[in-house]
Every structure is written in C-alpha cells, then in structure tokens.
Amino acid sequence: MRENGFSIANPHPRQTDNVQKLGVAVAMMGLLPLFGTWAGINISGGWMLSLSIACILVGTAIYGVRTYLLVPEGIKNTANWFDPLTNRGLWGWAVGIVLTGFYILLYWFPEYLGLGQNGKTNSGLIHLFDPLSQFFKGQPASQWFMYGTLYTVAILALGIKFIYKYRHSRYHVVRTSVVMLSQFFLAYFIPEILEGLNVGAGSQYYGKDLKNFWPLNYYFFDGWHLDNMQKEGTWGMFFLVWGIIGFAVLTPIITYFVGKRWYCSWVCGCGGLAETAGDPFRHLSDKSMEAWKIERFLIHGVLAFVVLATGLLMYTYFTGKDFGFAINQYLFFALLIGAGLGVVLLYRKNNGFLPSQKVIWTTAVVVAFVILYFLVPNLNEGNSTIFFSSYNFKKWYGFFVGATFSGVVGVGFYPLLGNRVWCRFGCPMAGYMGLFQRFKSRFRITTNGGQCISCGNCSTYCEQGIDVRAYAQRGENIVRASCVGCGVCSSVCPRGVLKLENGPDGARLKDL
Amino acid sequence: MEHIVIIGNGIAGITVARNVRKQSDKRITVISAETDHFFSRTALMYIFMGHMTYQHTKPYEDWFWQKNRIELLRAYVERVDFSEKRLYFSQGEPLAYDKLILAVGSTPNKFGWSGQDLAGVQGLYSYQDLELLEENAQHAKQAVIVGGGLIGIELAEMLLSRNIKVTFLVREKAFWGNVLPKKESELISRHIREHHVDLRLGTELKEILPDANGRVNKVITSDGEEIPCQLVGLTAGVRPNIDFLKNSQLETDRGIKVNRFLETNIPDVFAVGDCAQFDVPPVGRRPIEQVWYTGKLQGEALANTLCGNRTKYEPSHWFNSAKFFDIEYQTYGWVHAQMQEDEADFYWEHADGKKALHFVFDKQTQQLKGVNTFGIRLRHEVFDQWFSEGQTITHALEYLKDANFDPEFFKKHEDEIVDKFNRENGTAIQPKGKSWKRILKAVMG
Numbered sequence A: 001m002r003e004n005g006f007s008i009a010n011p012h013p014r015q016t017d018n019v020q021k022l023g024v025a026v027a028m029m030g031l032l033p034l035f036g037t038w039a040g041i042n043i044s045g046g047w048m049l050s051l052s053i054a055c056i057l058v059g060t061a062i063y064g065v066r067t068y069l070l071v072p073e074g075i076k077n078t079a080n081w082f083d084p085l086t087n088r089g090l091w092g093w094a095v096g097i098v099l100t101g102f103y104i105l106l107y108w109f110p111e112y113l114g115l116g117q118n119g120k121t122n123s124g125l126i127h128l129f130d131p132l133s134q135f136f137k138g139q140p141a142s143q144w145f146m147y148g149t150l151y152t153v154a155i156l157a158l159g160i161k162f163i164y165k166y167r168h169s170r171y172h173v174v175r176t177s178v179v180m181l182s183q184f185f186l187a188y189f190i191p192e193i194l195e196g197l198n199v200g201a202g203s204q205y206y207g208k209d210l211k212n213f214w215p216l217n218y219y220f221f222d223g224w225h226l227d228n229m230q231k232e233g234t235w236g237m238f239f240l241v242w243g244i245i246g247f248a249v250l251t252p253i254i255t256y257f258v259g260k261r262w263y264c265s266w267v268c269g270c271g272g273l274a275e276t277a278g279d280p281f282r283h284l285s286d287k288s289m290e291a292w293k294i295e296r297f298l299i300h301g302v303l304a305f306v307v308l309a310t311g312l313l314m315y316t317y318f319t320g321k322d323f324g325f326a327i328n329q330y331l332f333f334a335l336l337i338g339a340g341l342g343v344v345l346l347y348r349k350n351n352g353f354l355p356s357q358k359v360i361w362t363t364a365v366v367v368a369f370v371i372l373y374f375l376v377p378n379l380n381e382g383n384s385t386i387f388f389s390s391y392n393f394k395k396w397y398g399f400f401v402g403a404t405f406s407g408v409v410g411v412g413f414y415p416l417l418g419n420r421v422w423c424r425f426g427c428p429m430a431g432y433m434g435l436f437q438r439f440k441s442r443f444r445i446t447t448n449g450g451q452c453i454s455c456g457n458c459s460t461y462c463e464q465g466i467d468v469r470a471y472a473q474r475g476e477n478i479v480r481a482s483c484v485g486c487g488v489c490s491s492v493c494p495r496g497v498l499k500l501e502n503g504p505d506g507a508r509l510k511d512l
Numbered sequence B: 001m002e003h004i005v006i007i008g009n010g011i012a013g014i015t016v017a018r019n020v021r022k023q024s025d026k027r028i029t030v031i032s033a034e035t036d037h038f039f040s041r042t043a044l045m046y047i048f049m050g051h052m053t054y055q056h057t058k059p060y061e062d063w064f065w066q067k068n069r070i071e072l073l074r075a076y077v078e079r080v081d082f083s084e085k086r087l088y089f090s091q092g093e094p095l096a097y098d099k100l101i102l103a104v105g106s107t108p109n110k111f112g113w114s115g116q117d118l119a120g121v122q123g124l125y126s127y128q129d130l131e132l133l134e135e136n137a138q139h140a141k142q143a144v145i146v147g148g149g150l151i152g153i154e155l156a157e158m159l160l161s162r163n164i165k166v167t168f169l170v171r172e173k174a175f176w177g178n179v180l181p182k183k184e185s186e187l188i189s190r191h192i193r194e195h196h197v198d199l200r201l202g203t204e205l206k207e208i209l210p211d212a213n214g215r216v217n218k219v220i221t222s223d224g225e226e227i228p229c230q231l232v233g234l235t236a237g238v239r240p241n242i243d244f245l246k247n248s249q250l251e252t253d254r255g256i257k258v259n260r261f262l263e264t265n266i267p268d269v270f271a272v273g274d275c276a277q278f279d280v281p282p283v284g285r286r287p288i289e290q291v292w293y294t295g296k297l298q299g300e301a302l303a304n305t306l307c308g309n310r311t312k313y314e315p316s317h318w319f320n321s322a323k324f325f326d327i328e329y330q331t332y333g334w335v336h337a338q339m340q341e342d343e344a345d346f347y348w349e350h351a352d353g354k355k356a357l358h359f360v361f362d363k364q365t366q367q368l369k370g371v372n373t374f375g376i377r378l379r380h381e382v383f384d385q386w387f388s389e390g391q392t393i394t395h396a397l398e399y400l401k402d403a404n405f406d407p408e409f410f411k412k413h414e415d416e417i418v419d420k421f422n423r424e425n426g427t428a429i430q431p432k433g434k435s436w437k438r439i440l441k442a443v444m445g
Helices: A018-038 A046-069 A090-108 A124-128 A130-137 A143-165 A170-196 A223-231 A233-258 A269-276 A279-284 A289-319 A329-350 A357-381 A390-412 A421-425 A428-439 A468-472 A488-492 B011-023 B041-048 B063-067 B127-138 B150-160 B182-194 B292-306 B380-389 B393-398 B414-425 B436-444
Strands: A325-328 A385-388 A443-447 A498-502 B003-007 B027-032 B070-074 B077-081 B086-089 B099-102 B106-108 B142-146 B165-170 B198-201 B205-210 B216-221 B226-228 B231-234 B238-240 B256-258 B269-271 B276-278 B319-324 B327-333 B343-349 B356-362 B368-374
Touching: A018 A046, A018 A124, A046 A124, A046 A130, A046 A143, A090 A390, A124 A130, A124 A143, A130 A143, A130 A170, A143 A170, A143 A269, A143 A279, A170 A269, A170 A488, A223 A233, A223 A289, A233 A428, A233 A443, A269 A279, A269 A390, A269 A421, A289 A357, A289 A390, A289 A421, A289 A428, A325 A329, A329 A357, A329 A385, A357 A385, A357 A390, A385 A390, A390 A421, A443 A468, A488 A498, B003 B011, B011 B027, B011 B070, B011 B292, B041 B127, B041 B150, B063 B070, B099 B292, B142 B150, B142 B226, B150 B165, B150 B182, B150 B231, B182 B198, B182 B319, B182 B327, B182 B343, B182 B356, B182 B368, B216 B231, B256 B269, B269 B292, B319 B380, B327 B380, B343 B414, B356 B393, B368 B380, B368 B393, B380 B393, B380 B436, B393 B414
Parallel strands: B003 B027, B003 B099, B027 B070, B099 B269, B142 B165, B142 B231, B165 B198, B256 B276
Antiparallel strands: A325 A385, A443 A498, B077 B086, B106 B238, B205 B216, B216 B226, B319 B327, B327 B368, B343 B356, B356 B368
16 A cells, blocks of 8 residues: 655655645745754844744635635545655654654753853744743743744644635534634733733732633632732632632532533644644544553543642641652652553453553653653762652653653654543543543533444544544443533544433433 | 365455355465455545545455455456356466355446447546546546446445536436436435536437547537547446457356356356346346345355355345435435335425435335435334334334434434325324334344
8 A cells, every 4th residue: 555655656646736836935045044943043022922922823724715615615634644844754753853853942941942041142942932921021031932923823823724724614613713812811811911920020920821720720719819819818718719610519510411522622722733733634643442541540540640739738838838759760760660560461451352561662762861850860869869859750741751751752653652641541521521521521522323434534633632533433422521512523533423412411311 | 175266355255265265174275357456336436536545445454354364366357168167267377166155246238339449538436447546637637427326326435525517427317217206316416416417317328538648538429519629538327348268168148147046057157246137136126236235245255155044135125325416325224216006105304305215005005115315314124113013104103203314413303204294195204202112123123
C-alpha cells in the first residue's frame, strides 16, 4: 500500500492552486517574525506583531476558504494517511520536535524566549509581545502573555479553517464558533482587560479565566491563590465563590444534562486547541484495548494525585501545620521501581491475551523520568533525601502534570500521539466529569439499529481513541467516560449510524 | 471435540465463528486465502483514499482470535472431498472437518467483453483487487468505469482522490436505475457530475483495446466512441465465488443452494453470506443477498443451528444504506425502481437538490411500504416498528420527527415535508413533536 507520501515519484500529487499557495504564503509570512524573534532577532514596534497576527489569520482563512469552498461539502479525510505531516512522517516529527522544544523553553527556560529576568528588559520573541501587553495592562509581556496570545491566535486561525472544512455540519460550526469565542473572551480578552483595569491592584495575581475550574486549574485552592482572591474585595470574592460553585455545582449538573462535551469540546482551552489546531492529527490516537487500560489507570491516577495534593495544601492552609518527612532517595527509587514492576506484572497476570509492550514502555518512561527529576538536582547538591510535604506534593504535581503532561506531552506530541493525549490520559477535569458521564448522565452516542458496516471510520477518527465501532457493530449505544462529544464519529460515518444526543438516562444503554 | 471449519473470513464466516464460540467449546478453524485477519470489505475504498490504513479496517484486534480460540488458517482451498469430509489446499496437508461452512463470498462479474483480461482492467472486491488497483493507478491519468452500481461509484470516488479523470459508463438510462426510482437516480447523477465525473448514461462497453505492451489504452463504447484510458474498472455487480465447487455433489445454481436453515443438499455442509442462494427466499427478499447485515444475520442463525438450536434465517423488514460521494442514502422497507400497481408515493426534495425523501404506500390501505432518504438520517427502529404495526403514511408523517436521526443543530425539514404532502393530498396532518417515550418504545421493543 501507498504509505509514504514523501516519495518524490508520487505520480498523483494533490494539487494546490495559486490562491491556496497565496494563503499559505501569507500565513507563513505571519509566522516569520515569530521564528525570527525566537532566533534572537529583536523587533520593536507594535505594528510588527499586529501584522504578524493579521497575516496568520488572513492567510489561514484564505487557505481554508479556497481549499474547502471550491469542492462540494462533505468529509475531507483524503490522503490523511499519505501525508507526511499527518501520518507520523517526516513533517509530523519535525513539527512535534519544534512544539516540544517550544514548551520546554516556555516552562523551564523562558529566558531563551527572551524573558528579561532580574530587572532586565525583554528581548526576542517575548519582546515582540511587549506593545500588546502594554496596551492591555501597562506592563511588559511575560512568557505567559506571549503564550496566551499565540494560543488564542492558533485557535482562531485554525478554527476558521476547521469551520470551512466541516461546513456541512451545523453541529461543528456552532461548537467551533463557541470554543473560539470562549477562548478569545473568557480565557484571553476579559482576564487581560481585568488586569488592565487594575482589578487585583494591591494584591498579587489570581486566575481570572471564568471557565478554568479546579481541578484543571490545580492552583485554585493553593494558599497563596485563596489569599490573593480574598485580599481584593468584591472581584476577588466573586472569583472565589464562582470557582467553587463552578467545580462543585455547575460542572456535575451540566455534565448530567449534556455530557462532558459542554466543557471539553465547547469551552475548554485545551479542547479548543485540540479541536482546531489538532484536528489534522485526530486519527493518530491509539484505539487498542491496551491503550484504554493505560488511559483508565493514568487519568484516574492524576485525578487522585490532584485531590491528594490539594487536600494536603488545604489541610496546611487551615491548620497551619505541614506533615513532612524525609526519605532516602534510593529507598524511594527502589519503591518506585518495585511499584512499576508490580503494575506491569499485575497487568500481565490479568490480561494474558493482551499485548503488554505499551504498558511496559509507559511505566518505564514514567519511572525513569521521576527518578531523574529527583536524582539530577540531588546529585548537584550532594543531597540524597527527598522531602515529602504539602508544599512539595503540589510542586511535583505542577511539574509532572501541570507542565510536563499537559503542555510538553499534551501539545508537543500532537503529530505523534494525536491531539487529545492530555485530555484522554491526564486531565483531572476530564476524569472528574467522566465519572458523571459514565454513571449518571443523559448523554450518549446512539447507534442506529443494524446499519453499521464495521468500516472503522468512527474508531479511526475518534481523537479519544474510543473503539466506537466495537459498540456500533453490536447495535449498542456508546456510553464512555472519555467521550468529549466532538461529534466527528457521527460525521465520518458513511451510513448515518451515530448520533450524539441527550435523552432519558435510564435508557442510555440499549441492553439495560 | 467437533471440528467446525469455515471457508471464508468475511462478515458471514466470522459471525458464525464468533457465535459458535459464544455458545460452545467446539474446535473452530477459519480459512482464508485473502488475508490473515477479518477486515471490513466495505472499507477498502477508504484505504485507497488514505482515510484509513488496512489495520483500521479490522473490527477486532489481532489478539482476539487466540483469546477466543478461533484458529486462523491462511490457505487456498482447491477441492472439497464431501464424502471423506476433507479439504485439499493448493499447498500443505489436507484438513478434516466435521461440519463445513462455506462462506466464500463473491467475485466481480465479467460479461465476456473483448479485452476484459488485459493488464489494467480489473474489478474491485478483494484485498488483492485493492493491491492491484494501487499498482494500476500508478500508470493511469484517465480511467473508465463500467457498471453503474455501488462499487462503480465508490471506485469513481477512489480514483478521483488520486486525481485520475473518470468516465463512468452506465448501461441503464439512469444511475443505479434498477434500484433507484427516477428522481433519486437523477439527484445522484447530478451529484456525480458535480464531482466532475464524466457520467455516460445509457452507454455500454463494447470493447477494450490494448497498447503495444498489452496494457489497456482505450475503450470503445456502444456509441462507437473511443475513450482513451489506462485503467478500466469492471463494476457490473458480483456473483458467488463458487467455481471451485462446481462439478461436485454440492448442488449449486448461481450460488450454493440452501434452505432457510442455510443447509445445503449435503449433510453437515452449510453455506452462508454472499455465496448462498435460497431455494425459497424470505418474503420480499432476493434469493442471493449480498449485503453486510444479511451476512451477519445469516451467520447468527447458522451458529445457533450448529450449536443444537436449529434456527431459520428470518430477517425483519428490509433496510440498507450507502453513501454516494457526499450524499448519504438510507432505505427502510421497499421502494422499488418502478412503482407497483397498488402503490402510491410521495416525494419531497430540498431546494438544494441534495436532500430528498421518498415514501411509498398502499393506494387502498395507505399502509406505509417503504422510504428512501437522501441527506437526512432516519432512525431504523422507528421505521421497523411502523412496518411491523402496519402504520399508514399519515401516521409516518405525523410522527416523522421521532424518526429524525440527523446530528443536533441540523436544519429540520419535517414541517416543510408534511406541508407539501398536505397541499398535494388535501390532508391536514399536523406533525407531532419528537417524543423520547415513543422513540424508546421502538428501540426497546
């Protein structure tokens, strides 16, 4: 079969016309200042950033309109598995490495993106965003301002492309419009304006994204965050009360009525990026039973981790006491390796018929990564103990889950593992809502009688790696904790078999 | 332990294997010359177009077979010795069976056209056909497809995805004209042309001509026109793949003759799926059914029989579906290409010409007999219930909103449809709102 679309002998290249080329060229010109400044070139003047963003938006729109509006509306998955960008080919790896590198710098080495530290002014990439930051809030850009702006631009630009690609489906048009507006206003514009209006003046930062609830926003219940909100009168108290209601009341209720999709594919920022920028990679998710086993272990593990870390911090916050004990690092490493071995052996014992390669690799990578995280600084400092405390638990969660998992792996690996790695394997918010979706919700994907022909489009294009076909071909409805309700399974089905809908929850599973 | 041997790893054979395993501990062997594992034949086109890889078309992961103790044998059966109960292969030792299931599927029709065996001329049914197409497509800038049915239009879509120009010869005056009524056929024809396929209705293939190397380089049509091409797709239907069984004790006609229990004339030998031909078909159905779900239903019935619970193949109301480029088609009950004497109909088409609904009902009793739908998805169970209850066209229109299966936020057309019916028939039907209670009653039975 033709697997390698990078062949120079490819006799049937896909044709791009001049207008498409123009769109790509304009978008690439928009990207140039970003890469240029990333490489260390200093560009001042607000016009350059505005021009860059305008080029990205306009260029992508031209490309999207031209590519999809000239052909009859319908599913556009042709050549996904031939294209080296979308079949884990050369371009896929290249983009994956650039993205991963960007996230590593962003989280741990922002000075290489130009962040001015110790009183120095910004340079390079972050400096490019200074004028916009000054405009919003009268201060130079941070790496997070730069990141938030680019993130929003990516969702808007590629959201437009997505809408043209799926223009035959009003579900996708409405959903994508909402997720774009949500990112622009709730995650970006309103918080930045509030900062600019000096909301929070006299106190330190606190989160102002109205939809970023705990546990996705894992620092919400941190002592400093609670203090900062309380210090600052009405607005701060509003965000405190809203945040608690949001996670404890709104989330379960809305999830009961419409499933977790209201969050994951309609308003969430991570979901927003996955559905727009990540759409070309959705078929790369792993559909195997083994991957599903890993998924359930990891996502509920992260959920337990954030509950534990938050609980300990709250305990310390309200009692003023920290538990805290030191443990020899080698003992800890031995326990960790033992636990890893235990996981693998237990898996093999219970799933004799399943392959175990991915379980072994995942466990090995996680264990090795954790060991390195402790070992390297300890070696430098000549230390050999690890100190367990409320504060450290939170710090570890921030490093392993907040930065490494959700950012570096979550987005950096889009072109290799698919666009929902974080949402599927890690996100504690998704894990939390998944429990409701699985056990108490009106949401289901209905299977239409006996029409399924087992073709596999639904499973292939499920970004969450759900083997949709396994249910559809048995005539069963799909009720799965991980479904984010993107609706693409229903769109790609050639026989009209699948429908996302909310109905009486007692009858979600046809075999009840 | 009884040894059940199944020739053919398509949907029918695999359904037998899975269901026998569910009910028993019998030894099960599935033989195929085509692929190591069961895959969805209906998805071959998506492999070629790059929507999926071969791996994605397998409905079960590879560990499934071992876990369920279903032995898979990749071999080509050359001959069956029915009296000795043995299979002889092109290579290797013969295999003994206690019960033999023939689930050997189909092969593309060839009608003795001159040039039909040239290089670059092929049908599309098997995995090997797909591999051949991959090779043939390398040489092709223009292709001619012969035969206006479901495989023909799929092949057209496949070739267009590789920027190969397609001329589509259809013998009938309308696309898929032996199945679709005229207006539906016209709707699909328009859509085919919208995709820049050169659709030639009422045109037959006369001759396929080679170049100096013996590869196809043009066809001549019944109009005497020469069409240059480097690839010819023969998609004028399929027939049971039973040549290796001819001249044996097994009674065959077009397919392997079976009764409604899928039993052949030889004890302990059964046939199922595409290759089975019923001596007395179920009411309103054809003697040979080459459809995915009928293979499944036949397989389930046969598995029961093999496990001691002799079960008749008893399908419910006819249904089917397909996709023509971007337009989805579903059908429930019978809508024939030509309306029958006692039938009346009601046709609605959307202004954009890509959505349509066609109801057929009894002139006298008004009882609903079938529906064709294009671009609008309809709930299977709801129509099944209406047919079983003998509901009328009036009832169907009144409760049409229950049957809508389009995704959320899609434009609804029920009011417009019922309006049109009322205007044409002087009725005053008021469409009722969607009711979950009624829908669930249909689904749960």
